[in-house]
Amino acid sequence: MYLKKIAFASAVAIMASSAAQACNISARVSVVGNEFPAIQSVGKGAQACKGAEVSTNLTADHQKINVAGMSGNPAEYTSAIIANSSIVALMNNDVIRPLDALVAKHGKSLKKNQLITIDGKVMAVAFMANAQHLVYREDVLKKIGVQPPKTYEDMLAAAKKIRSAGIMQNPVGGAYKAGWNLAQEFNNMFLGYGGSHFKSGSAQPNVNSDAGVKALEMMKALSAYMNPDFLTHDSNATNAEFRAGNVAIMNMWGSRAATLVDVDGVSAEVKNGMNIAGPMTVGGGNTPASTLWWDGWTVAKNISDAEAEATFIAMMNGIDPAMIKDEEIRKQAVWLIDGYTPTDAARGVFAAAQANTIPYPMLPYMGLLHTALGAELSDFMQGKETAAQALADVEAAYIAAAKEKGFL
Numbered sequence: 001m002y003l004k005k006i007a008f009a010s011a012v013a014i015m016a017s018s019a020a021q022a023c024n025i026s027a028r029v030s031v032v033g034n035e036f037p038a039i040q041s042v043g044k045g046a047q048a049c050k051g052a053e054v055s056t057n058l059t060a061d062h063q064k065i066n067v068a069g070m071s072g073n074p075a076e077y078t079s080a081i082i083a084n085s086s087i088v089a090l091m092n093n094d095v096i097r098p099l100d101a102l103v104a105k106h107g108k109s110l111k112k113n114q115l116i117t118i119d120g121k122v123m124a125v126a127f128m129a130n131a132q133h134l135v136y137r138e139d140v141l142k143k144i145g146v147q148p149p150k151t152y153e154d155m156l157a158a159a160k161k162i163r164s165a166g167i168m169q170n171p172v173g174g175a176y177k178a179g180w181n182l183a184q185e186f187n188n189m190f191l192g193y194g195g196s197h198f199k200s201g202s203a204q205p206n207v208n209s210d211a212g213v214k215a216l217e218m219m220k221a222l223s224a225y226m227n228p229d230f231l232t233h234d235s236n237a238t239n240a241e242f243r244a245g246n247v248a249i250m251n252m253w254g255s256r257a258a259t260l261v262d263v264d265g266v267s268a269e270v271k272n273g274m275n276i277a278g279p280m281t282v283g284g285g286n287t288p289a290s291t292l293w294w295d296g297w298t299v300a301k302n303i304s305d306a307e308a309e310a311t312f313i314a315m316m317n318g319i320d321p322a323m324i325k326d327e328e329i330r331k332q333a334v335w336l337i338d339g340y341t342p343t344d345a346a347r348g349v350f351a352a353a354q355a356n357t358i359p360y361p362m363l364p365y366m367g368l369l370h371t372a373l374g375a376e377l378s379d380f381m382q383g384k385e386t387a388a389q390a391l392a393d394v395e396a397a398y399i400a401a402a403k404e405k406g407f408l
Contacts, residue, residue, distance in 0.1 A: 023049035023050065023313060024049065025051045027310040028054075028055075029054040029314045030055045030057075031055070031058075031315075032065060033056070033057075033058050034059075035059055036253075037255070038128055038255050038295070038329075039295065041318075041329045043081075043318065045323055047314075048317060052310060058081075060236075062081070062086075063086050063180070066090065067095060074303050075303050078303050078308070079299055081295065081298075082124065083130070083296075084362045085366065085367065087296075087298065088362060089367050091118065097299055098121040098122060099122040100122050102308065102312040103125075105309075106313055106316060116296055124298045125315070125319075126296035126336055127318075127336055129295075130255050130293040130333070131348070131352035132184075132291070133257070134279065135242070135249075135260065135276050136250070136275055137273040138275040139269070139272070140162060146158050148275070150277075152281075155172065156221055156222065158249060159171050159248075162248055167248070171247060171249060172249055172250065173233075174226060175233060175237075176223065176233060177231060177237070178232075184291075186215055186373050189215035189218055190211055190215040191288075191290075192215070192282040193210075193211040195211030195215065198369075203365045205394070205395040205399065207394055207395065208395050212391045213391065216380055218282060219381065220380070220387075227241060230381075238250060242270070243261060243265070255295075258333065258346065259332060278352055278354075279348075287356070292359045293359070297318075319337055323337070368402055368405065368407070372395075376393040376397055
């Protein structure tokens with residue numbers, strides 16, 4: 001399916017007024033989604049509904065199980081919490097339903113920028129915006145006499161100084177785990193170098209290019225200042241390194257950065273030293289080496305209308321404006337919910353939006369390219385291939401998958 005028209009207004013608009021509704025449901029609700037704090041809060045809100053069971057499976061492996069879990073008849077999951085990357089697979093496999101009738105009946109408080117509209121139909125409800133941006137130790141940078149990096153070249157220079165001063169051996173953090181995370185870091189850097197994932201107006205890959213090679217070379221340079229096991233580090237492991245005082249500068253999700261040091265065991269030095277800023281640029285370009293995201297929820301196609309209605313009502317309760325009154329929840333995300341005012345921790349995401357960060361490509365074949373990148377780039381990062389060889393492997397793997405799916 002080609003997604004002809006995608007309407008998503010400014011991801012950081014503030015919601016206008018809405019009214020909470022009592023949450024009583026009469027059919028089962030089963031939710032699958034990612035595991036970070038903001039989504040956990042949405043899940044808890046949905047589970048507060050009475051009258052029928054609401055179950056949640058929030059896991060880092062959500063993208064590996066949501067399509068399969070919604071493909072049965074009836075579907076195992078009645079809702080998948082997704083982002084602008086992961087909704088594409090659900091659309092391609094035709095496992096989610098249009099929400100226009102449910103929005104008209106139960107979602108009158110939703111605003112236009114929450115309604116993810118594809119081919120003229122509402123297919124998801126967005127509840128937060130997200131982006132990756134700079135997270136750093138202000139105290140460490142002051143010790144070496146440098147300002148927070150605005151470019152990746154600045155980050156490399158700062159890392160060299162931190163190591164030379166004997167402050168930290170591996171001061172750079174990054175979610176470079178082989179697979180989805182490594183591919184996403186490439187996407188960020190590639191766009192920062194002015195790259196375009198596909199040849200204009202087609203599904204033909206375009207990553208084996210000068211921008212692609214430069215992106216990989218910068219990633220390799222950064223990895224020299226990372227934990228030697230960086231190819232096993234996802235966001236959780238990277239944040240653990242920061243919390244432990246082993247990392248001073250990293251590119252991290254706004255949804256993670258907001259609660260990064262609010263856990264037991266983090267030293268006062270790390271807590272007091274942490275600061276955030278907008279996304280960095282690279283290669284002298286003006287486009288941030290990052291991507292702009294939204295997270296939202298869907299309703300399964302292969303369930304009864306009663307289950308669909310119960311799911312919509314429960315998920316609306318999951319994003320009830322009353323949740324924003326809880327200070328801990330309020331700072332978990334850049335919420336697209338009535339009553340939300342930006343917290344100090346949200347300024348990195350706001351800076352990304354204001355700097356015209358490119359949204360993650362919502363194309364039906366982008367997921368295939370993302371998968372190919374995740375599978376093929378680790379050989380280059382380990383020094384087993386040249387950048388051009390790795391990118392040629394990416395394009396070959398993508399082309400095979402795209403032909404199988406009928407995109408090429």
